[in-house]
């Protein structure tokens with residue numbers, strides 16, 4: 001009997017060990033499986049957060065840019081300033097006004113603006129700025145004017161009563177004449193613009209200024225005496241414009257005045273220097289410096305795309321570096 005009992009005990013022990021071994025194997029298998037699943041879960045969570053971060057970058061970048069509403073103001077790219085009676089090539093700068101056209105066209109075809117405005121000097125035939133019309137206003141010449149009817153020459157600055165300083169320009173941009181037309185190669189966004197053009201559906205403003213015979217209007221926002229305001233500011237505000245990019249003719253006259261008033265009206269203002277041509281090099285330099293003192297930025301056209309479409313970091317880098 002003791003022998004049998006010993007055998008039973010031995011078998012029982014063996015079974016117990018086998019059972020324990022089996023349990024250990026199961027446990028090891030379970031631990032391996034758990035570690036495997038755990039590492040996969042970590043990987044999936046990592047992928048999820050990386051995707052979330054990418055999604056957030058993709059969605060926040062346009063949102064940052066959307067806080068800016070960008071308008072391109074194309075100032076007075078008209079025949080008379082290019083090849084006509086007041087062409088820049090006959091002015092001290094000897095600039096070729098036509099050179100602004102491909103630069104502006106390139107901007108229009110590569111950058112989506114929120115608003116585009118084309119302005120035109122649009123004078124009646126008896127406009128106060130015309131040298132030829134001085135005899136009509138000889139009775140208005142101020143007694144203390146350094147220039148008189150007798151000695152006045154084209155480009156002189158005369159003083160009319162009421163402290164009105166006026167440069168006597170050759171007659172130019174008379175309403176409904178070819179000289180007042182925009183240059184024929186300047187791209188005009190209109191109903192004929194192809195559907196696939198990036199600015200096809202951009203709101204367009206057309207503004208004619210200097211229409212009052214008795215007061216000149218260099219700026220697209222105000223006349224020279226700041227008596228009457230044009231509709232431009234209201235139109236830009238209607239579209240919630242925050243940033244104004246100015247290009248066109250002439251840097252030291254209408255571009256300068258328009259950019260200055262744009263700064264005064266609290267638009268973030270940029271003059272695209274290579275998309276502008278002016279009357280006099282010295283005046284161009286001093287007017288651009290003056291604009292900079294009003295927080296206007298003078299930039300090259302190659303920077304506009306980044307300023308409008310770049311990320312905030314890229315825009316910041318442009319602002320930190322020499323933006324020009």
Ligand SMILES: [Zn+2]
Nearest residue numbers: 121129173210
């Ligand atoms: Zn004019």
